[in-house]
Amino acid sequence: MVSWTLNIKYDENNRYHRFLRTVVITVISLTIFIMVWWMISVIADIPAIPTPLKTWNALVDLYLHGDMVTSISLGQYIFSSLSSFLKGVLLAFVISVPLGLVLGYSKFMRDFSNPVIELLRPIAPIAWAPIFVLALGSSLGAIMVVFIGVFFPLLTNVIFGVRKIDPNWIDAAKTLGASQMKIFYKVMIPAATPYIMNGVKVGLGIGWMCIVAAELYRFDGALPGIGFYLAQQAQNFNWPSAYAGLVVIGILGLLTIGVADYIHRILSKRMGMDV
C-alpha cells in the first residue's frame, strides 16, 4: 500500500497559494449553493423551482438554439443588454464625475444642489423604468434607467473623494506655483480617482439591477435584452428557461463588477492608497 501525505503549509505571501485558496473556497462555496438549491427543488417539488440540472439543460438549449419563439440568439440578447448597460454607465460617468468634482470643491454649489439631489436620490431607479421606457422607447429608456441607477452612488463617491483631499496637497501645489486650473487637473482629479472608481463599482451593481428591470417593459421593435427573455419565459410558465435567464444575468453582473473591482484596485495602488 502506498501511503503519502500532502505536506503543504498555506503561505499568505505566496500568490499561487493565495490563488489556489480562492479557487478551492469558490468551488466549495458554489457546490454547497447548488446542493442546497437542488434539495429545495426536490423537497418543494413544484415546477416554479426547477432543479439545477433542468436549468442547466435549458441554458445549453438557449446557447445552442437561441430563443425558439423570437429566433433571437443568446449572443444577441447579451449584446443588447450589455450595450444599453454600458451606454447608461458611460453617460452617468460623463455627467457625475465633473459635477461631483465641482460639488466637492464648492460649498456654495453643494448647498445649492443639495435639496434637489436629496429629493431625487431616494426614488428607486426601478421606479423610473416604466416612465422612461414608455416615454423614450425600450432602448433609450433602458439606458436612462441605468443612468439614474449609476448616477447617484457615483456622484456621492466623487463628492466624498474631493472632500477627503488633504488640504496640505493643495497648499503644496500652490507654493509650487500651481494655478487653480492646474490644481484641479494635477491634484484634485488624481487624488479623487480611487473614490471615483469606488463609485463606479457601487454604481455598476445597481445599474445592472436596473437594466433587467427596464427590459421587462419592452414594447417596441428594438432588439430586446436578456431581461425580456426572462420575463417572456416566466409568463409562459417555462420555468427552467426563466432560471437560465437568471443565471446569465448573474454571471454577466459578476463579470462587470469583477472588472471594475480590478481597475479600482490597480488605480488605488497606483495612487499609493491601501484598499
Next chain:
Amino acid sequence: MTEERSEEYTRTGPSISCTDTHICVNNLTKIFKKDKSETVVLKDFSLDIRKGELITIVGPSGCGKTTILRLIAGLIEPTSGAVLINGKPCTAPGADRGMVFQDFALFPWRSVRKNVEFGLEIAGIPKEERRERAERYIIRAGLEKFIDSRVHELSGGMKQRVGIARALVGHPDVILMDEPFGSLDAQTRNIMQTQLLKILDKTDQTIVFITHSVDEAVFLSDRIVVLTKRPASIKEIIDIPWPRPRDRADPGFTALRKKILAELEEENVMEN
C-alpha cells in the same frame, strides 16, 4: 538663475554676514473670527528677514508661528499689515517661495521623481531638462536608489528629503519650513539636520525655519527669533555667528540652549 553662487558661500562653513532685507514683515495683524469668538494671533507683528540667512522661529505652542509662515507664503491673508518681499507686497502664493510641510504633503499618486518634478511641470519646463534637474536634487538628497519608488514605500526621513528636494528644485528665493522634522524621531532628526545643511550648502536662498526644538534652532540658525505666547511678539532675537557644523557638546552651544529654554519656560509659566 544664481543657484550655486560664490565659492565662499557655504552653510556648513562659517555663516556669511548678510544685511539686505529680503522679507519685511510689516505690522501684521491676524485675527481669526468664528461666530462671536475672535482669536488675535498676531498684533502689529514686525520682523525683517535678511537675504540668504537661515532664520529660525521658536515659541510656545499655539503662539502663531505657523500663521506667520503661512502669511509669508501667501496662503492666508492678514487682517491688516503687509508682507514685503524685496520691497514688493505679496498677497498670493508663488513659486518664488517654496514650502516644506511638517507632514510632508507629498503626492502619493506620484513617484519620488514625479513629486520633485511637480513644480517644474507647472513652470512648463521641457521634459528633458525637468528630468535632469529633478535627478540632480534627488541625488543631492541621497535618494537616487528610490527615484522611481512610490512615496508610501519611504521612511519618514526619506519622505521629508523628497519634500525638501521638491521645494528646492525650482530655485525659489525663499524656503519656508514649518517644523519639517517635527514628526521624526530624535535620531533621524539629528541626521536630517546635518543633511539639510549639506543640501543647502552653496545655495543662497533665504530660509525661514520653524521649530519646537531649541537644540535644532541653535544647531542650524544664523539668527533665532524667540516669540512670546499669543498674540506673538518678539521676545528676543539672537545672532549666532558660529561656524557650522556645530558641536552640540560645546559649552557655548549648551549655554545658549539653556538660556533660550529658560525664556520659553517663562512664557509657559505665565500662561498657567
